[in-house]
Amino acid sequence: MxxxxxxxxxxxxxxxxxxxxxxFYLIFYSFNSxxxxxxxxxxxxxxxxxxxxxxxxxxxxxNTIVVALLSALVSTAIGVLGALSIxxxxxxxxxxxxxxxxxxxxxxxxxxxxxxxxILFTMIGVKLGFASxxxxxxxxxxPIVVIMVLPKLQEMSPTLxxxxxxxxxxxxxxxxxxxxxxxxxxILAGFFLALTYSLDDFAVTFFVxxxxxxxxxxxxxxxxxxxITLTINALSGLIFLVTVVLVLGYYAVSRKTKTPLSxxxx
Amino acid sequence: xxHMGYRIMNNKPLRPLYTIPYTAWILLFVITPIALIIYYSFxxxxxxxxxxxYKNFFSSVYLKLTISSFWYAFLxxxxxxxxxxxxAYFLTKTKHKQLWLLLIIIPSWINLLLKTYAFIGLFxxxxxxxxxxxxxxxxxxxxxFTDFSFVFVSVYIFIPFMILPIFNSLDKLNPALIDASRxxxxxxxxxxxxxxxxxxxxxxxxxxxxxxxxxxxxxMITRLIAGNKVIxxxxxxxxxxxxxxxxxxxxxxxxxxxxxxxIIMLITSSSDRGTTINGKIK
Numbered sequence: 001m002x003x004x005x006x007x008x009x010x011x012x013x014x015x016x017x018x019x020x021x022x023x024f025y026l027i028f029y030s031f032n033s034x035x036x037x038x039x040x041x042x043x044x045x046x047x048x049x050x051x052x053x054x055x056x057x058x059x060x061x062x063n064t065i066v067v068a069l070l071s072a073l074v075s076t077a078i079g080v081l082g083a084l085s086i087x088x089x090x091x092x093x094x095x096x097x098x099x100x101x102x103x104x105x106x107x108x109x110x111x112x113x114x115x116x117x118x119i120l121f122t123m124i125g126v127k128l129g130f131a132s133x134x135x136x137x138x139x140x141x142x143p144i145v146v147i148m149v150l151p152k153l154q155e156m157s158p159t160l161x162x163x164x165x166x167x168x169x170x171x172x173x174x175x176x177x178x179x180x181x182x183x184x185x186x187i188l189a190g191f192f193l194a195l196t197y198s199l200d201d202f203a204v205t206f207f208v209x210x211x212x213x214x215x216x217x218x219x220x221x222x223x224x225x226x227x228i229t230l231t232i233n234a235l236s237g238l239i240f241l242v243t244v245v246l247v248l249g250y251y252a253v254s255r256k257t258k259t260p261l262s263x264x265x266x
Numbered sequence: 267x268x269h270m271g272y273r274i275m276n277n278k279p280l281r282p283l284y285t286i287p288y289t290a291w292i293l294l295f296v297i298t299p300i301a302l303i304i305y306y307s308f309x310x311x312x313x314x315x316x317x318x319x320y321k322n323f324f325s326s327v328y329l330k331l332t333i334s335s336f337w338y339a340f341l342x343x344x345x346x347x348x349x350x351x352x353x354a355y356f357l358t359k360t361k362h363k364q365l366w367l368l369l370i371i372i373p374s375w376i377n378l379l380l381k382t383y384a385f386i387g388l389f390x391x392x393x394x395x396x397x398x399x400x401x402x403x404x405x406x407x408x409x410x411f412t413d414f415s416f417v418f419v420s421v422y423i424f425i426p427f428m429i430l431p432i433f434n435s436l437d438k439l440n441p442a443l444i445d446a447s448r449x450x451x452x453x454x455x456x457x458x459x460x461x462x463x464x465x466x467x468x469x470x471x472x473x474x475x476x477x478x479x480x481x482x483x484x485x486m487i488t489r490l491i492a493g494n495k496v497i498x499x500x501x502x503x504x505x506x507x508x509x510x511x512x513x514x515x516x517x518x519x520x521x522x523x524x525x526x527x528x529i530i531m532l533i534t535s536s537s538d539r540g541t542t543i544n545g546k547i548k
Contacts, residue, residue: 008352008356008359009356011352011353011356012353012356012357012360012366015349015353015370015425016369016370018422019370019373019422019425019426020373021388022381022384022385022388022422023373023376023380023381023384025384025387025388025394026380026383026384026387029387036387036392037386037387037388037390037393038387038390038392038393038394038397039392077287078287078288078291079288081284081285081287081288082287082288082291084284085284085285085288085289098292101292101296101297102292102296104296104300105295105296107475107479107527107531108524108527109479109480109482109483109500109523109527110480110483111483111485111499111500111503111504111520111523112303112483112503112520112523112524112527113299115303115503115504115507115516115517115520116299116300116302116303116520117295117299118507119299119302119303119306119513119517120294120295120298120299120302123302139291139294139295142288142291142295146288196375199377200375200377200378202378202379202486203485203486203500206486206504206508207504207507207508216377217377217378217379220377220379220380220383221379221486221490224379224382224383224386224490225489225490228386228387228390232380232383235380236376236377236380236383236384239376239377239380240376243372243375243376244372246375247368247371247372247375251368
C-alpha cells in the first residue's frame with residue numbers, strides 16, 4: 001500500500017480539527033466563569049455544579065435515560081422476533097416486501113415520522129408525554145435492530161439447526177441454545193444502536209412530546225433558542241465523556257466479536 | 267439460509283405467535299402512519315374534505331419553497347460529497363484505518379443539538395470566527411442567521427454519514443485493480459476516473475441518499491442557525507403541524523416529501539445491497 005504524502009495528511013488533519021472544534025469549544029467554555037462563549041475569564045466548575053443542582057434538568061436527564069433503556073430493550077426483543085420472522089419466511093417476494101416495509105422508517109425523514117405518529121397518537125387517544133415518546137422510540141428503533149440481526153441470522157448455517165434437532169433438541173432449545181447465542185453480536189449491536197438512536201433523537205420526540213414531558217434534546221433546543229447558557233456547555237462536557245466511554249466500549253465489544261462498526265447514528 | 271426454518275417452523279400453530287409483535291409493528295407504525303398522512307392531506311382546517319391543500323401546494327409560495335429546499339439540499343449534498351470523498355480516500359490509506367474511521371465517527375455520536383448549539387457561539391458576533399476575521403482585517407461579519415452558516419453547519423453534521431459508505435466501498439476495492447491500471451499506463455486521474463470512481467459509485471449513491479433526504483427535511487438547524495431565513499420542506503411541515511395547527515396542509519407537504527423520498531431512493535438505489543442502509547440522520 002502506498003504511503004500518504006504530506007498534503008493528504010494535512011487534509012485529514014484539517015478535517016479532524018473541523019470535526020472536533022465545535023465539541024472542544026463547547027467543553028472549553030464550560031469552565032468559563034464569565035457568562036458567555038467568548039472571553040474566557042477564569043476557570044470554574046460552577047456550571048457543572050449548576051447541572052447537578054438543577055433538579056428539573058436532572059429529571060429530564062433521567063427521563064432521557066429511562067426512555068432510551070426501555071425503548072432499546074423492547075425494540076431489541078421485537079426486532080429479534082422480526083428478524084426471525086423474516087428469515088423463516090419461505091416466500092421470497094413476501095420476504096422482500098417485508099424488508100422494504102422494514103426500511104421505510106429507517107429512510108423516512110424524522111419530520112414525517114414525528115408528524116405521522118402525532119396524528120396516530122391523537123387518533124387512538126394516547127396521551128402525549130412519556131408513553132407517546134417511549135412508543136415512538138420503540139417504533140423507530142425496531143427496524144434498526146432487524147437490520148443488525150438479520151445478517152447474522154443469514155450467516156448461520158441451517159445445518160446447525162438440523163444437527164440440534166437430530167440430536168433431540170426441542171424447538172425452544174434450538175432457539176435459546178443455538179440461534180440466540182449465534183446471533184448475539186448482532187443483538188448487542190442492535191441494542192446499542194437503538195440506545196443511541198433514542199438518546200440522540202430530537203425531531204420525533206419534539207413532535208410527540210406533550211407539555212409536561214421533555215427529553216434532553218428537546219430541552220437543549222428550547223434552552224438554545226433562548227440564547228447561550230453555559231449549563232448546556234457543562235452538560236455537553238459530561239455527555240461527551242459518556243459518549244466516548246460508550247463508543248470505546250462498543251468498539252472493544254465489536255472487536256472481540258468481530259462485527260465491524262456497521263451503522264452510524266444521526 | 268433459504269430453508270433455514272424448514273424444519274423448525276413447519277409447526278404451523280406456533281408460527282403466528284412469534285411473528286405477532288413484528289407484524290403488529292409493521293401494521294401500526296409503518297403502514298398506518300403513512301395512510302393517516304395521506305388521509306389527513308384531504309382535509310382542511312375545519313375538517314371538511316377538500317383538494318385545496320393540493321391546490322395550495324402548487325401555488326407559487328409552496329413551489330418556491332420546494333425549489334429552494336431542493337436547492338439547499340443539493341448544495342449541502344454537493345459540499346458534503348466534495349469534502350467526504352477525499353477524506354474517505356485518504357483514510358483508507360492510513361495505517362490504523364479502522365481506528366481513524368472511528369475517530370471520524372465519534373463526533374456523529376454527540377448529540378446533534380449540542381453541535382448545533384456550539385455553532386451559535388462559534389459563529390456569533392463576538393465568537394472566535396469573528397475575532398479571527400477581525401485580526402485578519404476583514405472585520406466583524408454577520409455569519410449566524412445566513413445561508414452560509416446554514417449550509418456550513420449542515421455539511422458539518424452530515425459529513426460522517428457520507429464518509430462511512432464511501433469508506434466502505436473504497437475499502438472493498440481490490441488494490442490489484444489500481445496497480446493494473448497503472449501498469450497499463452493510466453495516470454492517477456485516469457485511474458481515478460475510470461477505475462476508482464465507477465467502483466465506488468454505490469458508496470457515493472448511498473451517501474447521497476443518507477444526506478439528501480434528511481437535508482430536505484431539516485428544521486432544527488434552520489431555526490437555530492439560519493434564523494428562519496431558510497425554509498425547508500421540513501420546516502414547513504413542523505410549522506403547519508405545531509404552530510398553525512393546520513394538519514391537513516402539513517400532511518400534504520409530507521405526502522410530497524414522501525414522494526420525493528421514494529424518487530430519490532429509486533435514483534440512488536444501488537445494485538449492491540450491503541451498502542444501501544448505513545444509518546439515518548436526525
